[in-house]
Amino acid sequence: METEEEKFDALIDADDRIEPTDWMPENYRKTLIRQIAQHAHSEIIGMQPEGNWLTRAPSLRRKAILTAKVQDEAGHGLYLYGAAETLGTDRSELLDLLHAGRQKYSSIFNYPTLTWADIGAIGWLVDGAAIMNQVPLCRCSFGPYARAMVRICKEESFHQRQGFQIMLTLANGTDAQREMAQDALNRWWWPTVMMFGPADADSPHSEQNMRWGIKRISNDDLRQKFIDATVPQAELLGLTIPDPDLHWDEERETYDIGEIDWDEFWTVVGGNGPCNDDRMATKVGAYNEGEWVREAASAYAIKQAARAKEVAA
Amino acid sequence: MSADWPAWEVFVRARRGVNHVHAGTVHAPDAGLAIENARDLYTRRSEGVSLWVVRSSDVVSSDPDERHSMFDPAADKSYRQPTDYELPPEVAHM
Ligand SMILES: [Fe+2]
Ligand SMILES: [Fe+2]
Numbered sequence: 001m002e003t004e005e006e007k008f009d010a011l012i013d014a015d016d017r018i019e020p021t022d023w024m025p026e027n028y029r030k031t032l033i034r035q036i037a038q039h040a041h042s043e044i045i046g047m048q049p050e051g052n053w054l055t056r057a058p059s060l061r062r063k064a065i066l067t068a069k070v071q072d073e074a075g076h077g078l079y080l081y082g083a084a085e086t087l088g089t090d091r092s093e094l095l096d097l098l099h100a101g102r103q104k105y106s107s108i109f110n111y112p113t114l115t116w117a118d119i120g121a122i123g124w125l126v127d128g129a130a131i132m133n134q135v136p137l138c139r140c141s142f143g144p145y146a147r148a149m150v151r152i153c154k155e156e157s158f159h160q161r162q163g164f165q166i167m168l169t170l171a172n173g174t175d176a177q178r179e180m181a182q183d184a185l186n187r188w189w190w191p192t193v194m195m196f197g198p199a200d201a202d203s204p205h206s207e208q209n210m211r212w213g214i215k216r217i218s219n220d221d222l223r224q225k226f227i228d229a230t231v232p233q234a235e236l237l238g239l240t241i242p243d244p245d246l247h248w249d250e251e252r253e254t255y256d257i258g259e260i261d262w263d264e265f266w267t268v269v270g271g272n273g274p275c276n277d278d279r280m281a282t283k284v285g286a287y288n289e290g291e292w293v294r295e296a297a298s299a300y301a302i303k304q305a306a307r308a309k310e311v312a313a
Numbered sequence: 314m315s316a317d318w319p320a321w322e323v324f325v326r327a328r329r330g331v332n333h334v335h336a337g338t339v340h341a342p343d344a345g346l347a348i349e350n351a352r353d354l355y356t357r358r359s360e361g362v363s364l365w366v367v368r369s370s371d372v373v374s375s376d377p378d379e380r381h382s383m384f385d386p387a388a389d390k391s392y393r394q395p396t397d398y399e400l401p402p403e404v405a406h407m
Contacts, residue, residue, distance in 0.1 A: 021374070021377035022377065068357075071353075071357070072357075075353075075354050075357070078339070078354055079337060079354075082320075082337050082338040082339075085320065085338070090317060091317055091340065092316060092317035147337075148337070151337075155358075294318075297318075297342045297346060298318070298342045300342070300343075301342035301343035301346070304343060304345075305343070
Protein backbone atom coordinates (compact mmCIF):
# COMPACT_ATOMS: atom_id res chain seq x y z
CA MET A 1 0.00 0.00 0.00
CA GLU A 2 1.09 3.55 -0.77
CA THR A 3 1.87 5.62 2.30
CA GLU A 4 0.20 9.00 2.77
CA GLU A 5 3.49 10.68 1.98
CA GLU A 6 3.85 8.75 -1.28
CA LYS A 7 0.33 9.74 -2.27
CA PHE A 8 1.13 13.38 -1.53
CA ASP A 9 4.38 13.22 -3.50
CA ALA A 10 2.59 11.58 -6.43
CA LEU A 11 0.05 14.43 -6.52
CA ILE A 12 2.85 16.99 -6.44
CA ASP A 13 4.80 15.16 -9.16
CA ALA A 14 1.72 15.04 -11.36
CA ASP A 15 1.33 18.82 -10.81
CA ASP A 16 -2.08 18.11 -9.32
CA ARG A 17 -3.62 20.21 -6.56
CA ILE A 18 -3.59 19.50 -2.84
CA GLU A 19 -6.91 20.19 -1.11
CA PRO A 20 -7.46 20.96 2.59
CA THR A 21 -8.73 17.50 3.55
CA ASP A 22 -5.69 15.76 2.00
CA TRP A 23 -2.85 14.50 4.12
CA MET A 24 0.14 16.85 3.85
CA PRO A 25 3.59 17.06 5.46
CA GLU A 26 3.58 19.22 8.57
CA ASN A 27 6.17 21.52 7.03
CA TYR A 28 4.13 22.03 3.87
CA ARG A 29 1.20 23.10 6.06
CA LYS A 30 3.36 25.37 8.22
CA THR A 31 5.09 26.95 5.24
CA LEU A 32 1.76 27.67 3.58
CA ILE A 33 0.16 29.12 6.70
CA ARG A 34 3.16 31.40 7.18
CA GLN A 35 3.24 32.48 3.54
CA ILE A 36 -0.51 32.98 3.11
CA ALA A 37 -0.73 34.86 6.43
CA GLN A 38 2.16 37.12 5.48
CA HIS A 39 0.50 37.73 2.13
CA ALA A 40 -2.86 38.51 3.79
CA HIS A 41 -1.22 40.89 6.29
CA SER A 42 0.52 42.66 3.39
CA GLU A 43 -2.80 43.32 1.68
CA ILE A 44 -4.26 44.69 4.91
CA ILE A 45 -1.28 46.86 5.92
CA GLY A 46 -0.98 47.87 2.26
CA MET A 47 -4.17 49.89 2.63
CA GLN A 48 -2.39 52.41 4.85
CA PRO A 49 0.05 54.18 2.48
CA GLU A 50 -2.74 54.70 -0.06
CA GLY A 51 -5.41 55.37 2.54
CA ASN A 52 -3.24 58.33 3.53
CA TRP A 53 -4.32 60.08 0.30
CA LEU A 54 -8.02 59.20 0.21
CA THR A 55 -9.15 62.55 1.57
CA ARG A 56 -6.67 64.47 -0.59
CA ALA A 57 -7.16 62.89 -4.00
CA PRO A 58 -7.10 65.66 -6.64
CA SER A 59 -10.58 64.97 -8.03
CA LEU A 60 -13.79 63.17 -7.14
CA ARG A 61 -13.05 60.56 -9.81
CA ARG A 62 -9.55 59.89 -8.46
CA LYS A 63 -11.01 59.64 -4.98
CA ALA A 64 -13.60 57.08 -6.10
CA ILE A 65 -10.89 55.08 -7.90
CA LEU A 66 -8.57 55.10 -4.91
CA THR A 67 -11.38 54.12 -2.55
CA ALA A 68 -12.24 51.19 -4.82
CA LYS A 69 -8.61 50.09 -4.96
CA VAL A 70 -8.12 50.27 -1.20
CA GLN A 71 -11.36 48.33 -0.75
CA ASP A 72 -10.03 45.68 -3.15
CA GLU A 73 -6.90 45.32 -1.01
CA ALA A 74 -9.06 44.72 2.06
CA GLY A 75 -10.87 42.06 0.04
CA HIS A 76 -7.59 40.44 -0.98
CA GLY A 77 -6.64 40.19 2.66
CA LEU A 78 -9.96 38.51 3.45
CA TYR A 79 -9.68 36.00 0.56
CA LEU A 80 -6.25 35.06 1.85
CA TYR A 81 -7.23 34.73 5.52
CA GLY A 82 -10.00 32.46 4.24
CA ALA A 83 -7.49 30.33 2.33
CA ALA A 84 -5.24 30.10 5.42
CA GLU A 85 -8.19 29.00 7.54
CA THR A 86 -8.63 25.89 5.40
CA LEU A 87 -5.27 24.76 6.81
CA GLY A 88 -6.62 24.66 10.35
CA THR A 89 -5.72 28.09 11.65
CA ASP A 90 -8.07 31.00 12.00
CA ARG A 91 -8.10 34.65 11.17
CA SER A 92 -8.13 35.91 14.75
CA GLU A 93 -5.09 33.80 15.55
CA LEU A 94 -3.21 35.22 12.56
CA LEU A 95 -4.21 38.78 13.46
CA ASP A 96 -2.99 38.21 17.01
CA LEU A 97 0.36 37.04 15.62
CA LEU A 98 0.59 40.10 13.37
CA HIS A 99 -0.32 42.47 16.19
CA ALA A 100 2.27 40.83 18.44
CA GLY A 101 4.91 41.35 15.74
CA ARG A 102 5.36 37.60 15.31
CA GLN A 103 4.27 37.51 11.67
CA LYS A 104 5.45 39.88 8.98
CA TYR A 105 4.05 41.78 6.01
CA SER A 106 5.77 43.03 2.87
CA SER A 107 8.43 45.63 3.64
CA ILE A 108 7.32 47.85 0.79
CA PHE A 109 4.49 49.17 2.94
CA ASN A 110 6.94 50.63 5.44
CA TYR A 111 7.75 53.49 3.06
CA PRO A 112 5.81 56.78 3.30
CA THR A 113 3.53 58.32 0.66
CA LEU A 114 4.72 61.91 0.58
CA THR A 115 2.96 63.28 -2.50
CA TRP A 116 0.04 62.41 -4.77
CA ALA A 117 2.54 61.05 -7.32
CA ASP A 118 3.34 58.28 -4.82
CA ILE A 119 -0.17 56.95 -5.40
CA GLY A 120 0.65 56.72 -9.10
CA ALA A 121 4.00 55.09 -8.39
CA ILE A 122 2.47 52.53 -6.03
CA GLY A 123 -0.17 51.45 -8.54
CA TRP A 124 2.30 51.30 -11.40
CA LEU A 125 5.32 49.79 -9.59
CA VAL A 126 4.16 48.12 -6.39
CA ASP A 127 1.01 46.58 -7.84
CA GLY A 128 3.01 45.79 -11.00
CA ALA A 129 5.55 43.87 -8.93
CA ALA A 130 2.76 42.22 -6.95
CA ILE A 131 1.20 41.01 -10.20
CA MET A 132 4.55 39.49 -11.27
CA ASN A 133 4.66 37.66 -7.94
CA GLN A 134 1.02 36.64 -7.91
CA VAL A 135 0.45 35.33 -11.41
CA PRO A 136 2.63 32.21 -10.87
CA LEU A 137 0.88 31.68 -7.51
CA CYS A 138 -2.36 31.04 -9.41
CA ARG A 139 -0.70 27.68 -10.17
CA CYS A 140 0.32 27.03 -6.56
CA SER A 141 -0.07 23.37 -5.55
CA PHE A 142 -2.44 24.26 -2.69
CA GLY A 143 -5.93 24.63 -4.18
CA PRO A 144 -7.49 27.29 -1.90
CA TYR A 145 -4.43 29.55 -2.19
CA ALA A 146 -4.33 29.19 -5.97
CA ARG A 147 -8.06 29.96 -6.24
CA ALA A 148 -7.72 33.04 -4.02
CA MET A 149 -4.87 34.20 -6.24
CA VAL A 150 -6.98 33.84 -9.39
CA ARG A 151 -9.61 36.08 -7.83
CA ILE A 152 -6.95 38.58 -6.73
CA CYS A 153 -5.14 38.68 -10.07
CA LYS A 154 -8.40 39.52 -11.82
CA GLU A 155 -8.64 42.65 -9.69
CA GLU A 156 -4.99 43.71 -9.81
CA SER A 157 -4.87 44.80 -13.41
CA PHE A 158 -7.08 47.80 -12.68
CA HIS A 159 -4.76 48.75 -9.82
CA GLN A 160 -1.71 48.92 -12.03
CA ARG A 161 -3.46 50.68 -14.89
CA GLN A 162 -4.94 53.44 -12.72
CA GLY A 163 -1.48 54.01 -11.22
CA PHE A 164 0.20 54.21 -14.58
CA GLN A 165 -2.45 56.64 -15.74
CA ILE A 166 -1.75 58.92 -12.76
CA MET A 167 1.96 58.84 -13.71
CA LEU A 168 1.11 59.53 -17.35
CA THR A 169 -1.03 62.52 -16.41
CA LEU A 170 1.69 63.96 -14.19
CA ALA A 171 4.46 63.22 -16.69
CA ASN A 172 2.56 65.15 -19.35
CA GLY A 173 1.65 67.98 -16.99
CA THR A 174 3.50 71.04 -15.74
CA ASP A 175 7.19 71.01 -14.83
CA ALA A 176 6.25 70.77 -11.18
CA GLN A 177 4.03 67.76 -11.87
CA ARG A 178 6.73 66.05 -13.93
CA GLU A 179 9.23 66.62 -11.12
CA MET A 180 6.77 65.18 -8.64
CA ALA A 181 6.41 62.05 -10.77
CA GLN A 182 10.18 61.70 -11.14
CA ASP A 183 10.66 62.15 -7.39
CA ALA A 184 8.12 59.40 -6.68
CA LEU A 185 9.88 57.07 -9.12
CA ASN A 186 13.21 57.89 -7.46
CA ARG A 187 11.91 56.90 -4.05
CA TRP A 188 9.85 53.83 -5.05
CA TRP A 189 12.09 52.18 -7.62
CA TRP A 190 14.59 50.40 -5.38
CA PRO A 191 12.16 49.35 -2.67
CA THR A 192 10.00 47.84 -5.43
CA VAL A 193 12.95 45.96 -6.93
CA MET A 194 13.55 44.55 -3.43
CA MET A 195 9.93 43.34 -3.17
CA PHE A 196 10.93 40.09 -4.86
CA GLY A 197 12.99 39.16 -1.82
CA PRO A 198 16.64 38.23 -1.35
CA ALA A 199 18.79 37.03 -4.23
CA ASP A 200 18.35 33.34 -5.09
CA ALA A 201 21.70 32.49 -3.50
CA ASP A 202 20.38 33.90 -0.20
CA SER A 203 16.91 32.30 -0.15
CA PRO A 204 17.40 29.06 1.74
CA HIS A 205 13.79 27.82 1.52
CA SER A 206 13.34 28.40 -2.18
CA GLU A 207 14.35 24.96 -3.34
CA GLN A 208 11.94 23.08 -1.08
CA ASN A 209 9.13 25.49 -1.99
CA MET A 210 9.82 24.94 -5.69
CA ARG A 211 9.73 21.20 -5.14
CA TRP A 212 6.35 21.55 -3.39
CA GLY A 213 4.89 23.74 -6.11
CA ILE A 214 4.40 26.61 -3.66
CA LYS A 215 6.90 28.71 -5.54
CA ARG A 216 7.10 28.45 -9.32
CA ILE A 217 9.62 31.10 -10.38
CA SER A 218 12.71 32.18 -8.43
CA ASN A 219 13.08 35.63 -6.81
CA ASP A 220 15.77 36.74 -9.25
CA ASP A 221 13.86 35.54 -12.31
CA LEU A 222 10.71 37.36 -11.18
CA ARG A 223 12.75 40.50 -10.47
CA GLN A 224 14.25 40.34 -13.95
CA LYS A 225 10.83 39.93 -15.55
CA PHE A 226 9.59 42.96 -13.65
CA ILE A 227 12.57 45.10 -14.68
CA ASP A 228 12.31 44.09 -18.33
CA ALA A 229 8.61 44.96 -18.37
CA THR A 230 8.99 48.23 -16.48
CA VAL A 231 11.98 49.94 -18.10
CA PRO A 232 10.18 50.57 -21.40
CA GLN A 233 7.17 51.88 -19.46
CA ALA A 234 9.38 54.44 -17.71
CA GLU A 235 10.76 55.46 -21.12
CA LEU A 236 7.22 55.92 -22.37
CA LEU A 237 6.55 58.22 -19.42
CA GLY A 238 9.76 60.12 -20.17
CA LEU A 239 10.97 59.45 -16.63
CA THR A 240 14.42 58.25 -15.59
CA ILE A 241 14.94 55.13 -13.51
CA PRO A 242 17.30 56.08 -10.68
CA ASP A 243 20.04 53.60 -11.56
CA PRO A 244 23.12 54.85 -13.48
CA ASP A 245 24.19 51.24 -14.13
CA LEU A 246 20.94 50.23 -15.79
CA HIS A 247 21.58 49.08 -19.37
CA TRP A 248 20.42 46.59 -21.98
CA ASP A 249 22.61 43.50 -21.99
CA GLU A 250 22.97 42.48 -25.64
CA GLU A 251 24.19 39.04 -24.78
CA ARG A 252 21.59 38.10 -22.16
CA GLU A 253 18.89 40.06 -24.01
CA THR A 254 17.67 41.57 -20.81
CA TYR A 255 18.32 44.64 -18.62
CA ASP A 256 21.22 44.64 -16.17
CA ILE A 257 20.77 46.74 -13.04
CA GLY A 258 23.16 48.18 -10.49
CA GLU A 259 23.88 46.78 -7.05
CA ILE A 260 20.85 46.34 -4.79
CA ASP A 261 21.31 47.83 -1.32
CA TRP A 262 20.54 44.73 0.72
CA ASP A 263 21.44 46.51 3.95
CA GLU A 264 18.45 48.75 3.42
CA PHE A 265 16.27 45.72 2.70
CA TRP A 266 17.28 43.92 5.91
CA THR A 267 16.96 47.12 7.94
CA VAL A 268 13.34 47.51 6.87
CA VAL A 269 12.58 43.80 7.27
CA GLY A 270 14.09 44.03 10.74
CA GLY A 271 11.55 46.65 11.76
CA ASN A 272 13.60 49.81 11.30
CA GLY A 273 12.20 51.21 8.06
CA PRO A 274 10.73 54.71 7.90
CA CYS A 275 7.16 53.69 8.84
CA ASN A 276 7.26 50.27 10.54
CA ASP A 277 6.17 51.53 13.97
CA ASP A 278 3.54 53.80 12.53
CA ARG A 279 1.99 51.02 10.40
CA MET A 280 1.75 48.63 13.33
CA ALA A 281 0.39 51.30 15.70
CA THR A 282 -2.29 52.21 13.15
CA LYS A 283 -3.22 48.57 12.57
CA VAL A 284 -3.45 47.64 16.25
CA GLY A 285 -5.23 50.92 17.02
CA ALA A 286 -7.85 50.31 14.33
CA TYR A 287 -8.43 46.80 15.62
CA ASN A 288 -8.85 47.93 19.21
CA GLU A 289 -11.05 50.88 18.28
CA GLY A 290 -13.27 48.50 16.31
CA GLU A 291 -13.91 46.34 19.35
CA TRP A 292 -17.21 48.04 20.24
CA VAL A 293 -18.50 47.50 16.69
CA ARG A 294 -17.74 43.78 16.86
CA GLU A 295 -19.31 43.56 20.31
CA ALA A 296 -22.45 45.39 19.19
CA ALA A 297 -22.87 43.19 16.12
CA SER A 298 -22.45 40.04 18.21
CA ALA A 299 -24.94 41.27 20.82
CA TYR A 300 -27.42 42.14 18.07
CA ALA A 301 -27.05 38.69 16.51
CA ILE A 302 -27.75 37.01 19.88
CA LYS A 303 -30.79 39.22 20.46
CA GLN A 304 -32.19 38.54 16.99
CA ALA A 305 -31.71 34.78 17.42
CA ALA A 306 -33.53 34.87 20.79
CA ARG A 307 -36.35 36.89 19.26
CA ALA A 308 -36.70 34.43 16.40
CA LYS A 309 -36.96 31.59 18.92
CA GLU A 310 -39.68 33.45 20.84
CA VAL A 311 -41.71 33.95 17.70
CA ALA A 312 -41.35 30.28 16.83
CA ALA A 313 -42.38 29.15 20.32
CA MET B 314 -6.71 34.89 21.57
CA SER B 315 -9.37 37.21 20.23
CA ALA B 316 -12.66 35.53 19.37
CA ASP B 317 -13.90 35.75 15.82
CA TRP B 318 -17.35 35.47 14.31
CA PRO B 319 -18.26 32.14 12.73
CA ALA B 320 -17.33 31.42 9.11
CA TRP B 321 -19.93 31.19 6.36
CA GLU B 322 -19.55 29.59 2.94
CA VAL B 323 -20.61 31.93 0.14
CA PHE B 324 -22.28 30.84 -3.10
CA VAL B 325 -22.84 33.27 -5.96
CA ARG B 326 -25.24 32.98 -8.90
CA ALA B 327 -23.44 34.85 -11.66
CA ARG B 328 -26.56 35.47 -13.76
CA ARG B 329 -30.01 34.07 -14.36
CA GLY B 330 -30.01 30.53 -15.69
CA VAL B 331 -26.90 29.25 -13.91
CA ASN B 332 -26.27 27.56 -10.56
CA HIS B 333 -24.99 29.22 -7.45
CA VAL B 334 -21.26 28.45 -7.34
CA HIS B 335 -19.01 28.40 -4.30
CA ALA B 336 -16.93 31.59 -4.11
CA GLY B 337 -15.26 31.51 -0.69
CA THR B 338 -16.00 32.42 2.91
CA VAL B 339 -16.81 35.38 5.11
CA HIS B 340 -17.00 35.84 8.87
CA ALA B 341 -20.19 37.30 10.34
CA PRO B 342 -22.18 37.17 13.57
CA ASP B 343 -25.42 36.24 11.79
CA ALA B 344 -26.87 35.35 8.40
CA GLY B 345 -27.94 38.90 7.58
CA LEU B 346 -24.48 40.33 8.05
CA ALA B 347 -22.98 37.32 6.28
CA ILE B 348 -25.04 38.23 3.20
CA GLU B 349 -23.93 41.86 3.46
CA ASN B 350 -20.28 40.93 3.88
CA ALA B 351 -20.53 38.49 1.00
CA ARG B 352 -22.01 41.21 -1.17
CA ASP B 353 -19.14 43.57 -0.35
CA LEU B 354 -16.50 40.91 -0.82
CA TYR B 355 -17.64 38.87 -3.79
CA THR B 356 -19.91 41.05 -5.94
CA ARG B 357 -18.27 44.46 -6.24
CA ARG B 358 -18.00 44.12 -10.02
CA SER B 359 -21.38 42.70 -11.02
CA GLU B 360 -20.21 39.14 -10.39
CA GLY B 361 -23.61 38.04 -9.16
CA VAL B 362 -27.39 38.43 -9.06
CA SER B 363 -28.03 36.21 -6.05
CA LEU B 364 -26.17 34.99 -2.96
CA TRP B 365 -26.42 32.02 -0.63
CA VAL B 366 -24.59 31.81 2.68
CA VAL B 367 -24.34 28.65 4.78
CA ARG B 368 -22.62 28.35 8.11
CA SER B 369 -19.37 26.50 7.42
CA SER B 370 -19.98 24.26 10.43
CA ASP B 371 -23.27 23.11 8.85
CA VAL B 372 -21.61 21.76 5.72
CA VAL B 373 -21.41 17.98 5.69
CA SER B 374 -18.61 16.60 3.59
CA SER B 375 -17.79 13.13 2.30
CA ASP B 376 -14.96 11.45 4.18
CA PRO B 377 -11.70 11.97 2.29
CA ASP B 378 -10.40 8.65 3.63
CA GLU B 379 -13.32 6.85 2.04
CA ARG B 380 -12.70 8.56 -1.29
CA HIS B 381 -11.80 5.29 -2.97
CA SER B 382 -14.78 3.22 -1.88
CA MET B 383 -17.04 6.20 -2.64
CA PHE B 384 -15.85 7.20 -6.09
CA ASP B 385 -13.73 4.44 -7.61
CA PRO B 386 -16.65 2.13 -8.45
CA ALA B 387 -17.64 4.61 -11.17
CA ALA B 388 -14.24 4.30 -12.84
CA ASP B 389 -14.79 0.87 -14.50
CA LYS B 390 -18.29 1.59 -15.77
CA SER B 391 -17.39 3.15 -19.06
CA TYR B 392 -20.65 1.78 -20.51
CA ARG B 393 -22.30 4.71 -18.78
CA GLN B 394 -20.56 7.03 -21.24
CA PRO B 395 -21.92 7.72 -24.74
CA THR B 396 -18.38 7.38 -26.12
CA ASP B 397 -18.42 3.70 -25.17
CA TYR B 398 -20.66 2.91 -28.16
CA GLU B 399 -19.08 2.74 -31.56
CA LEU B 400 -21.62 3.24 -34.32
CA PRO B 401 -21.27 3.20 -38.13
CA PRO B 402 -20.22 6.61 -39.53
CA GLU B 403 -23.53 6.86 -41.40
CA VAL B 404 -25.15 7.57 -38.05
CA ALA B 405 -23.85 11.08 -38.04
CA HIS B 406 -25.50 12.66 -35.01
CA MET B 407 -26.63 10.51 -32.17
FE1 LIG C 1 -3.82 43.25 -3.58
FE1 LIG D 1 -3.40 45.79 -5.67
